[in-house]
Each structure stands twice: as C-alpha cells, then as structure tokens.
Amino acid sequence: MPTIYDPRAVEEKWYRYWEENKFFRAEVDDREPFSIVMPPPNVTGQLHMGHALDNTLQDILTRWRRMQGYNTLWLPGTDHAGIATQAKVEEQLAKEGKSKYDLGREKFLERVWAWKEQYGGRITHQLRRLGASCDWDRERFTMDEGCSEAVKEVFLRLYEQGLIYRDYYIVNWCPRCHTTISDIEVEHLDKPGQLYYIKYPTSDGRDAITVATTRPETMLGDVAVAVHPGDERYRHLVGKTLVLPLLGREMPVIADEYVDPSFGTGAVKITPAHDPNDFEVGRRHNLPQVRVINKDAVMNEEAGPYQGLDRWECRKRIIKDLNEQGYLVKVEDHNHAVGHCYRCNTVIEPMLSRQWFVRMKPLAEPAIQAVKEGRIRFVPERFTKIYLNWMENIRDWCISRQLWWGHRIPVWYCRNCEEAIAAKEPPRKCTCCGSTRLEQDPDVLDTWFSSALWPFSTLGWPEKTPELDYYYPTSVLVTGRDIIFFWVARMIVSGLHFMREVPFREVFIHGLVLDALGRKMSKSLGNGVDPIDVIESHGADSLRFMLVTGNTPGNDLRFHFERLDGARNFANKIWNASRFALMNLQDYDPASAPGREAHTLADRWILSRYQACVQEVTRFLDSYELGEAARVLYEFIWDEFCDWYIELVKPRLYRGQDARDRACAQDVLARVLRGTMELLHPFMPFITEEIWQRLPHQGRTIMQAPWPVYRPELRDERAEAEMAVLMEVIRSIRHIRSEMNVPPGKTADVILVVTDGHTRDLIQEWSSYIQGLARCRVQLKPELDRVPPQAAHGVARGVEIYVPLAGLIDIDRELARLKKELAAVEKELKRVESKLGNESFLAKAPAEVVEKEKAREKELAGKASAIRERLAVLAG
RNA sequence: GGGCGGGUAGUUCAGUGGGAGAACGUCUGCUUGACGCGCAGAAGGUCGUAGGUUCAAUUCCUACCCCGCCCA
CATH class of the missing domain: 3.90.740.10 (Valyl/Leucyl/Isoleucyl-tRNA synthetase, editing domain)
Incomplete structure (x- = not known):
C-alpha cells in the first residue's frame, strides 16, 4: 500500500463494481421502503457545486438507510429545462448564422433532441463520479413517454375540473427570451x-x-x-x-x-x-x-x-x-x-396577453393543511413558515411559455368557430361545429409543470404500478432552499390532488454553496468551482466530506479550498491508519481471537468509545444533522482511534511476546476499524469500500453491510473513566517535557505520587501506557519520602507528577511556570467556591450539578495546594 | 415595509441554561518502524450592543445596531 492515498486508483473501480453488480437496484418486496426522488438536473447541463451538495446529502441518506435494511430506492432523472435548453440550441444555431425560424418548429426540435442526445449523458456520468448510489435502471426524463403522458393527463383533468383556464392578463414578458x-x-x-x-x-x-x-x-x-x-x-x-x-x-x-x-x-x-x-x-x-x-x-x-x-x-x-x-x-x-x-x-x-393559468387557490388549501397537520415536515422547521406564507398568498400560475422545446399544450383551436378542444391526441374535427380546420396551441408548458409531477410520474402514474403503490409517498425530498416555491410547493399540490396523498413525508432543505467571499457561484462572475475538477484533484470522498461538515442544516456554505485540503488529509489519515492495521493483521485469524476476558484497558476503552460513536452518528443521522455525524466520526477516528488507540496497541503488535495478547489487539483493531468504515461509508463511500474489502469481512460490498447497531452493554464507563486519568497524566507529563525543553528522544524519569489506592493500582497496572506515550520511566509512590531537589512539577487528577531534571532545570523558569498555573487554578477555584457559597444555588440547582461543582472544588483545591507546596519548596 | 438567517479565537465555522470548541493559520520542538496530507506542546475569545427572565445566560425573552437572503 502506498503511503499517500490516491483516490483515482479506487473510485472508478468501485463505482463500476457497484453498478455492474446492480447494488443500487431497488425492487418491490415486503420490506419497509425508503425512497427518494432526485431533483432532476437540467439534462444538458453540467454538474455544479449545488448539485454536488444536494446529491451528496441524498446519497448519504440513501446509503445509510440501505445499510439499515430498508428497501431503498433513489430514483434519478433529468429535466428538459425549457428555456435554458432552447436558448443553448438557439445560441448554437446563431453561430451558424441561423435562427430557429429558418429551421421551422419541427426541424428545430430535432436539433434540440440531437443536442439532448449529445449532452444528455454528461451530468448523469458526473453524478456517478460523485458516488451517487441511485438506481440508474429507473432513470427518467421529464419529456420521456411516461412523463409526457402524465403531463397530458394532469392538464386534461385540471382543465375538465375548471382549474386550468385561458385568459387575458398582465404577464411577465421577457423581451429577450421571447x-x-x-x-x-x-x-x-x-x-x-x-x-x-x-x-x-x-x-x-x-x-x-x-x-x-x-x-x-x-x-x-x-x-x-x-x-x-x-x-x-x-x-x-x-x-x-x-x-x-x-x-x-x-x-x-x-x-x-x-x-x-x-x-x-x-x-x-x-x-x-x-x-x-x-x-x-x-x-x-x-x-x-x-x-x-x-x-x-x-x-x-x-x-x-x-x-x-x-x-x-x-x-x-x-x-x-x-x-x-x-x-x-x-x-x-x-x-x-x-x-x-x-x-x-x-x-x-x-404586458397584457392571453395565456393559460392554473387556478391555485383551491389547490393550495389541501397543501396548506398537509403541512399544518404535520403530514409533511420541513427540516429545518423554519422553512415551514416560508412555505405557508407563500401558499397562503398564492396567485394563479401562468403555465404557458412561448417556446418550442417542452410539453406542447394539448389544446386545439377550431379556426372556424374558435372552439378550444383539450385532448391527448389531435382531434379529427371540431366538437362544436365539426370543422376539420384545427390548430394546436403553439405554446408549451412551463418546465415546472412537469417537474411538479415528478414523485409519481416517475413511478408510473397514471398507470397503477406496483412501484407507485410501494414507493409512494417517498420518504424524504432533499433540495435547495431556492426552489421551495418553484418545485416543492407544486409537488405537494399535485401530489395531493392526483394521488390523494402527500408526495413525501419530510423535506430536507439545504442552503446554497457560495464562493469563499460569500457570493453566489455564477457563470457571469466566473467564481464557480467545478466539482469534477475537485474530484480529480482531491477525490470524491473529500469533496463529499467537505460539503457535509462545518455547516448546519439549511444554512449556506462557503467553499474554501483549505477545507477541502482538510478533508483530503482526513482521507489520508484513514488510509494510513488502515495501512498500519493491515500490515499488522497478516496473521490475524478472527475465528481464534481471544474473548473479552483478554481485553486490556485500552481495548475496553476503544470498544466503549466506538459504541458511543455508533450511538451518536446514528442519532445525528436520524435528525438530519449530517455535519455533526461527520464531525463525530472525524474526531473518533483521528483523536481516539489514531492518536491514542493505535499508539497504545503498537507495542503489543510489534514486539509482543504474548501471542494471545497480540491476537487480542489484532481482533479489536480490525473490528473497530471495520465498524468505523461502515459508519463512515455513507459519507465517504469509496475509501471505506477499499479498506473494508481488505479487512476480514462478510458479504460482497460494504454497501450491503448491516449498519452498526448501538449495544449499550458494550459501553464501559469504568474503562472510559480510568483511561481519562491515564490520558491526563500523560498529557501533563508531555506538557512538562515540552515546557522544560526535555529532548523528545530522551527517556525521562518521572515520579508519580498517588495517595489514593485505587488510582495507584490503576497506574501500577497500566504504567506501560504512560511510559510508552510520554517516553519516561515511572516510579510510583504512595507519598513523597524525599522532596526531589531539582524537578518540574505538575498535578493531574490527584496524581502529583515530578520530573527530576538535575542540572537542566532553571529554577526561575519553573517558579514562573508554576505561578502561572497556580493563578489559573485559583481563578477557577474562586468561581466554583463562590457558586457553592450561594444559598440559592445549593437550594435550587439540580443535585447533580451541585455534586459536580463540589467534586470540581475538591480537585481544584487539591491541585492548588500541591502547587503552593511545591512553590514553597522551590523558593525555600 | 414584512419575514428569515447570521454576527463566537487572526480566518472559516460548529456548539451549549451550569467548567468557551474544531479546522486552517501562528509560535516551539520532532528522521517516535501507519501517516510531514504527520506527531507532541503552546499562544489566541468581556460568544454584536443594551436591558429582562433565572440560583445560573454565549445559550431563553425584548429592543437596537451591522451583514446577507426572501417576499411585497
């Protein structure tokens, strides 16, 4: 394994493996479903950071639920994007010195379809590079046959119900888009x-x-x-x-x-x-x-x-x-x-003009109720108000567009008697006068008219398909806060009207990706960052991790390359920790690993911390706090697993004379690492798959590994408390060494004075941890028989630490250091004492808070007196 | 004009009714057999302003100021 993680070497490989093996495929069965429909990007567009964020969030939820055992469908697709696509093709024509009128409607549409064929696969390919685990076999397009059928059906029904009408009204006319x-x-x-x-x-x-x-x-x-x-x-x-x-x-x-x-x-x-x-x-x-x-x-x-x-x-x-x-x-x-x-x-x-409109008031009413009654929940909650405020002041929706690219309005006018006939297929003659001189309305429908049907048109509506029955209503909709009105609101309206049921139970709204200066990324400013460039330089996992962390649901996110580097460094850290593990697992046999009775304190501690991690990550995912979940994993992996556990396990693996202990260390190392990869998989799917496959595992892919379940019986409060003491002693010795300029390579002599018997036993048993991680030789004493003449001093958790530094110590400097420390301790002690001296506090604060303060007072008082004594000795 | 979000370390941002956190940057050390995309240590913040509620407020409430967004 190389020492630097190279995402290019693994990402493409695993995506192909997943796709070829149909791991994204969802089929109706008797499990509980979890379904998401992807907000369809513009079919001829290319991936931008907004898509990257939106789809990363969806993929995290999808992968997580899939691992939890839900029948998980993430349905992808693209949007025909009327104005945008038409404008691009017109631009293309202009370069040839032609206009759409030169071609005529039919030829022009052929050009647009050709354009769509040429660029249509680009964005879906880019989504694959991001790692999106959607069911590509079910990919849809707003203008494919099924969706078009749904559009006509909806138009006709609304027309018959009097909810679509044609009238003269002031509309917003764009003189450039025409x-x-x-x-x-x-x-x-x-x-x-x-x-x-x-x-x-x-x-x-x-x-x-x-x-x-x-x-x-x-x-x-x-x-x-x-x-x-x-x-x-x-x-x-x-x-x-x-x-x-x-x-x-x-x-x-x-x-x-x-x-x-x-x-x-x-x-x-x-x-x-x-x-x-x-x-x-x-x-x-x-x-x-x-x-x-x-x-x-x-x-x-x-x-x-x-x-x-x-x-x-x-x-x-x-x-x-x-x-x-x-x-x-x-x-x-x-x-x-x-x-x-x-x-x-x-x-x-x-401008005054005759257009088609949807009568929104009667349609909005059920959509308001559905949200008010909690049948649809917005996350974060504050978007509920924005939605309701808009819905309650809704105005009729102008749906006709003077474009050629789109769903043509299914209405024919009689040129003889001016009758308007709405129908799916061209009528042969006028229903009123029998004339055959009929002409279809030249206009097309607003693109959002078809996307409003997305959650059910993609599942087969108006046909009654098993998919529609099983996956609708979808579980959650993930989208940007900029299209709540354009899309979310209209899907709720059409879902309720045509399916008699909400289109999704929850709406998870995220913010916008801004540039480093807090401006919207835009073509005209040229400040956009191309996700594909980022994937190439840093890897999709890093991009995903960066997009999800350091940001809170619904809030905008600034794009900083420094943060991207941070995510890449994290991937590299994971890679190297795994490299370490794998190098030491060559002779590991999970079947013959010793049981719990062989666990050391460090084993019990990391297993307990891992359980805490499982619990928290799951809890945060449950509440859509993906950034917090990712942060928990980052801290667990980097701080606890790498900086402490791996360091503690090294001697057992390198020069362990005890084969059983070595096997035990291997077992804990492998299991914790594998479980952690499983927890991290929704966030960083590629690197976790790569490592998981190299570790002992069951199954064909980490994608299908069961999501780790929190097991409270594996929490070990005592191990956590005991490790906390040892860690603090170690940190304290390191601090002294650093402050007193003890060369890092030098093994120092350290005297630990511990009056408390339990703590002394603890340190006695695990002194190797202190000796290893603080590079020292430990002498443990119940009390100080002789004051070390020239020594630096520290106190941690009731443990007095002396680092003799004969000839090296600068008494003045040590005095200054101790005085500074004493001042800090005394300041804090004063605060605690005044709190405990307050009658109202003692009377009204919860008992546990009072207990906590009392314990703190004791600890601080002990620390202060120890430092004072030391000062007296040194000064005297 | 109405609504919403933000104002916390040099920077970017988490977070919380009871001892202020991370990353990056800065400073000091380090060929410690996973990793210098690293390790160890450190410095750095009256948590926007003014009131109020509370035993206790950076956190809850009110007003105001500044920045951003949405709606009219």
Missing part, C-alpha cells in the same frame, strides 16, 4: 431610478393633476388618472376629463381605493395593458386597454410618434419632450424594485 415567465421567475432588484412628476391638464385647460411615475414611457398607454376616493385634494376633479400630454388622448379622473394618497402626489396614471395593478383598476372601471410596447420591447403603432423606439430610448425622448412642452414638473431620485428575468437578467416587461 416568452412569458411566471411570477416567481421574476427577480426583483432594487435599482436607483427616478420618479418623474408629470402634469396632466384638464380638458378645459383650467386645472391640472400632477402624477408621479417611475416609467414615463408607459404614459402612452394611459387611459385614466386615479386618486383615492377620500382624498380632499382631488375630490373636485373626479369625473373630469384630462388630456394626455404628447398624444392628446382624453381620459377620465377616477376614484379607486387602490391609490396610496401618501405616495408621490397621490394621483396615479393608469396603464391597464402594462401594469398588473392598473389592469385591475382598469377592469373595475371598464377602461380600455392600450398596448404600446411590443414583444421586442419596442414601442408600437399606438405610441404614435414614438413608434419604433426601444423602451429606454422612448423614455429619454418622452422626458425631453415633456420638459420642452412644460409638462415635466420635477424629477426626484428614487430607488425601486425592478423585475428581471431570472434566466437572462433582462428587465421584464409587464
């Missing part, structure tokens, strides 16, 4: 802008109203000015007619509660075709709707002289013209939220 997007796909960014005050004269020319707006170009579509009905300032003007500057259009002054009298001038221009609030006001007052901006965000013919101008250019010209004609009253700086397209960051144009 499609509508839903409300949650709009990102609101606070931007510095101006508030323009514009005077609208009355038609008789005697009066005027000044309105304030941040978007003066929309005035071309104004059809009214609204004031609050209770606003005294404008009461006399309500009902009068105004003349729109620049265009000369006449329009009324209306009163509406919507107006906030305290904002701007208290008078609002109304543009029903380009603002959602104005749209509502317009409906209430039967106002016309005048669209002045077209789909390229260029002013149209309704804009009169401004036709053909880009919206920003138009704004400039309008301001100039208003100013010249005396209508511009003033301009103020004003910060306001501007909607941007989440995909391309273009400023969204609210």
Whole structure:
C-alpha cells in the first residue's frame, strides 16, 4: 500500500463494481421502503457545486438507510429545462448564422433532441463520479413517454375540473427570451431610478393633476388618472376629463381605493395593458386597454410618434419632450424594485396577453393543511413558515411559455368557430361545429409543470404500478432552499390532488454553496468551482466530506479550498491508519481471537468509545444533522482511534511476546476499524469500500453491510473513566517535557505520587501506557519520602507528577511556570467556591450539578495546594 | 415595509441554561518502524450592543445596531 492515498486508483473501480453488480437496484418486496426522488438536473447541463451538495446529502441518506435494511430506492432523472435548453440550441444555431425560424418548429426540435442526445449523458456520468448510489435502471426524463403522458393527463383533468383556464392578463414578458415567465421567475432588484412628476391638464385647460411615475414611457398607454376616493385634494376633479400630454388622448379622473394618497402626489396614471395593478383598476372601471410596447420591447403603432423606439430610448425622448412642452414638473431620485428575468437578467416587461393559468387557490388549501397537520415536515422547521406564507398568498400560475422545446399544450383551436378542444391526441374535427380546420396551441408548458409531477410520474402514474403503490409517498425530498416555491410547493399540490396523498413525508432543505467571499457561484462572475475538477484533484470522498461538515442544516456554505485540503488529509489519515492495521493483521485469524476476558484497558476503552460513536452518528443521522455525524466520526477516528488507540496497541503488535495478547489487539483493531468504515461509508463511500474489502469481512460490498447497531452493554464507563486519568497524566507529563525543553528522544524519569489506592493500582497496572506515550520511566509512590531537589512539577487528577531534571532545570523558569498555573487554578477555584457559597444555588440547582461543582472544588483545591507546596519548596 | 438567517479565537465555522470548541493559520520542538496530507506542546475569545427572565445566560425573552437572503 502506498503511503499517500490516491483516490483515482479506487473510485472508478468501485463505482463500476457497484453498478455492474446492480447494488443500487431497488425492487418491490415486503420490506419497509425508503425512497427518494432526485431533483432532476437540467439534462444538458453540467454538474455544479449545488448539485454536488444536494446529491451528496441524498446519497448519504440513501446509503445509510440501505445499510439499515430498508428497501431503498433513489430514483434519478433529468429535466428538459425549457428555456435554458432552447436558448443553448438557439445560441448554437446563431453561430451558424441561423435562427430557429429558418429551421421551422419541427426541424428545430430535432436539433434540440440531437443536442439532448449529445449532452444528455454528461451530468448523469458526473453524478456517478460523485458516488451517487441511485438506481440508474429507473432513470427518467421529464419529456420521456411516461412523463409526457402524465403531463397530458394532469392538464386534461385540471382543465375538465375548471382549474386550468385561458385568459387575458398582465404577464411577465421577457423581451429577450421571447416568452412569458411566471411570477416567481421574476427577480426583483432594487435599482436607483427616478420618479418623474408629470402634469396632466384638464380638458378645459383650467386645472391640472400632477402624477408621479417611475416609467414615463408607459404614459402612452394611459387611459385614466386615479386618486383615492377620500382624498380632499382631488375630490373636485373626479369625473373630469384630462388630456394626455404628447398624444392628446382624453381620459377620465377616477376614484379607486387602490391609490396610496401618501405616495408621490397621490394621483396615479393608469396603464391597464402594462401594469398588473392598473389592469385591475382598469377592469373595475371598464377602461380600455392600450398596448404600446411590443414583444421586442419596442414601442408600437399606438405610441404614435414614438413608434419604433426601444423602451429606454422612448423614455429619454418622452422626458425631453415633456420638459420642452412644460409638462415635466420635477424629477426626484428614487430607488425601486425592478423585475428581471431570472434566466437572462433582462428587465421584464409587464404586458397584457392571453395565456393559460392554473387556478391555485383551491389547490393550495389541501397543501396548506398537509403541512399544518404535520403530514409533511420541513427540516429545518423554519422553512415551514416560508412555505405557508407563500401558499397562503398564492396567485394563479401562468403555465404557458412561448417556446418550442417542452410539453406542447394539448389544446386545439377550431379556426372556424374558435372552439378550444383539450385532448391527448389531435382531434379529427371540431366538437362544436365539426370543422376539420384545427390548430394546436403553439405554446408549451412551463418546465415546472412537469417537474411538479415528478414523485409519481416517475413511478408510473397514471398507470397503477406496483412501484407507485410501494414507493409512494417517498420518504424524504432533499433540495435547495431556492426552489421551495418553484418545485416543492407544486409537488405537494399535485401530489395531493392526483394521488390523494402527500408526495413525501419530510423535506430536507439545504442552503446554497457560495464562493469563499460569500457570493453566489455564477457563470457571469466566473467564481464557480467545478466539482469534477475537485474530484480529480482531491477525490470524491473529500469533496463529499467537505460539503457535509462545518455547516448546519439549511444554512449556506462557503467553499474554501483549505477545507477541502482538510478533508483530503482526513482521507489520508484513514488510509494510513488502515495501512498500519493491515500490515499488522497478516496473521490475524478472527475465528481464534481471544474473548473479552483478554481485553486490556485500552481495548475496553476503544470498544466503549466506538459504541458511543455508533450511538451518536446514528442519532445525528436520524435528525438530519449530517455535519455533526461527520464531525463525530472525524474526531473518533483521528483523536481516539489514531492518536491514542493505535499508539497504545503498537507495542503489543510489534514486539509482543504474548501471542494471545497480540491476537487480542489484532481482533479489536480490525473490528473497530471495520465498524468505523461502515459508519463512515455513507459519507465517504469509496475509501471505506477499499479498506473494508481488505479487512476480514462478510458479504460482497460494504454497501450491503448491516449498519452498526448501538449495544449499550458494550459501553464501559469504568474503562472510559480510568483511561481519562491515564490520558491526563500523560498529557501533563508531555506538557512538562515540552515546557522544560526535555529532548523528545530522551527517556525521562518521572515520579508519580498517588495517595489514593485505587488510582495507584490503576497506574501500577497500566504504567506501560504512560511510559510508552510520554517516553519516561515511572516510579510510583504512595507519598513523597524525599522532596526531589531539582524537578518540574505538575498535578493531574490527584496524581502529583515530578520530573527530576538535575542540572537542566532553571529554577526561575519553573517558579514562573508554576505561578502561572497556580493563578489559573485559583481563578477557577474562586468561581466554583463562590457558586457553592450561594444559598440559592445549593437550594435550587439540580443535585447533580451541585455534586459536580463540589467534586470540581475538591480537585481544584487539591491541585492548588500541591502547587503552593511545591512553590514553597522551590523558593525555600 | 414584512419575514428569515447570521454576527463566537487572526480566518472559516460548529456548539451549549451550569467548567468557551474544531479546522486552517501562528509560535516551539520532532528522521517516535501507519501517516510531514504527520506527531507532541503552546499562544489566541468581556460568544454584536443594551436591558429582562433565572440560583445560573454565549445559550431563553425584548429592543437596537451591522451583514446577507426572501417576499411585497
């Protein structure tokens, strides 16, 4: 075995072994199921750190539950990602100097499918490199036959139930993507802008109203000015007619509660075709709707002289013209939220348009109840509130997209009588007039419409499959907090509506992976770190371990390369500890290992600590505290197993004259190491498999090894307490040696004075531990017969330590050291004493706390007096 | 404007109603037969500010300040 662990040599090998042997495969049986559906990444995308985190968490849960004996299904798949994928192919075409219109719909879709074939395997291959133990035989795609069938079924049912409708409404139009997007796909960014005050004269020319707006170009579509009905300032003007500057259009002054009298001038221009609030006001007052901006965000013919101008250019010209004609009253700086397209960051144009919507209110109600009643639980709990708040204020969902790549809306329009016919297959003739001139709606559905069905469409719905019956509802959904609204909420809605049952029992939300400076990783910033690069340089295990530790559920995680190095060092530590074990296990025979009666203190101690580790790791996994579970393993392996147990076991293996003791050491070493690898396997699947396979084991893979079960009868409190004493004595001697500059290679003489009989017996029996780990010769005494003249001094757990340093000791230095130590002890002692002197404390604090403080007082007092005595001797 | 998260060692972050932790960095030693991606030792923190509850608050409550995110 090489001295440095090389992940490249083992990771690929084991993944192939697992996959070829179908260890990820899940089949329906009579065990208890544990199922997860993978949040489907973009089919043509590539793995980023967010995926790496999300899938690492899922894999940990999956591997752990599988080892626990659940029938575990982790179902993978990919998403067609409408806008993103289409945009990429269009980009590709643009390089050839073509547009999608040059190809036409059909040819264009062929290109996208070809693109999907070319890049579709990339991300799933990358997930394999991460170690994802999902059932690839069940991999799905949101546009495969089954999922498409589910989409049509859902659309038709909702349509028949009146929960899908087509209507004119203000939608968010992205002039660059050339499609509508839903409300949650709009990102609101606070931007510095101006508030323009514009005077609208009355038609008789005697009066005027000044309105304030941040978007003066929309005035071309104004059809009214609204004031609050209770606003005294404008009461006399309500009902009068105004003349729109620049265009000369006449329009009324209306009163509406919507107006906030305290904002701007208290008078609002109304543009029903380009603002959602104005749209509502317009409906209430039967106002016309005048669209002045077209789909390229260029002013149209309704804009009169401004036709053909880009919206920003138009704004400039309008301001100039208003100013010249005396209508511009003033301009103020004003910060306001501007909607941007989440995909391309273009400023969204609210626009009147006829689209398909899902009526959300009635669907949201059961989804609210399911969470309120605890049938779905969010982890961490605080996300419940975010979810409920959104659900309770839900608005209808605009589901049509002006794209070609996606699930085409299954509705045909009759060109004769305008009837709309919803159907899975193209109807032959109009159900109303019998005409055969039918045309399918050109639009496709929002990508999230199909992902909303993911937990059941992937299991076969609308067919009644055994898988659907067995694995639904899934056990837990693991996803980022950024898509609670996009995805989690909609899955809950559709699961409850179509399956009559929640889609998952728990939702485990994690944060975002940020760069070292705390910024979101993004292409435009170029601050992303490619997980594949990391896997190549540090190994998948290190990446996984780093992503899981030092971070708490739901919180964001900063990516630091130093932490990655730390994880790699940990892997290397495991590797070398195992190397040590394996080098000393060549003649190990588990069958003939001596029983418990042969165990040394160190054996009993490490076995007990291992049990504690089993208990804690399992407990933390149970509560989704994966970072804490990983930390427990890190500390157990590095500190207890490597730094103490291995050191203690060395002499028994190297130059053990006692064959039985050697066999015993081998047995404990092998068993603890194997068990620890099993506990660590969900986190670091590759290195643990490699080591496990080299150790004596049963079964074909660590993946199928039973999860270690906590056995309280193997906890040994006494061994732990006794080891604690020895460890502290050792640490104390090491400290003295280091402080007094005793060369590390030199064996020191140490006198231990122990008055307590039990402790003395303990040290007597295991003095080899102290001699080995503190490099010394120990002389044990019940009391001090003669004060060592030149010696450094220390106290640990009632054990007085003298390290004679004839000729080496600097009395002044030793005095200074002891004084410093005494000061620290006395300070602490004072704190404890004052606590114990407090009547209320004694009366009200729990007895065990009081006992603990008393014990501490005794220990500290003893320590202080020992140091004081020593000081007196040295000074005298 | 509303909500949420964070403010703990030089840095990045865990954690807890009863003696402040880790990693990295720093300092001192070390060819100790698993590992220098290592070993041993050390220094370093009025746990954001001000109140309150409690025998006891870094931890619970209230207000405020700063940073970040989400929603309107």
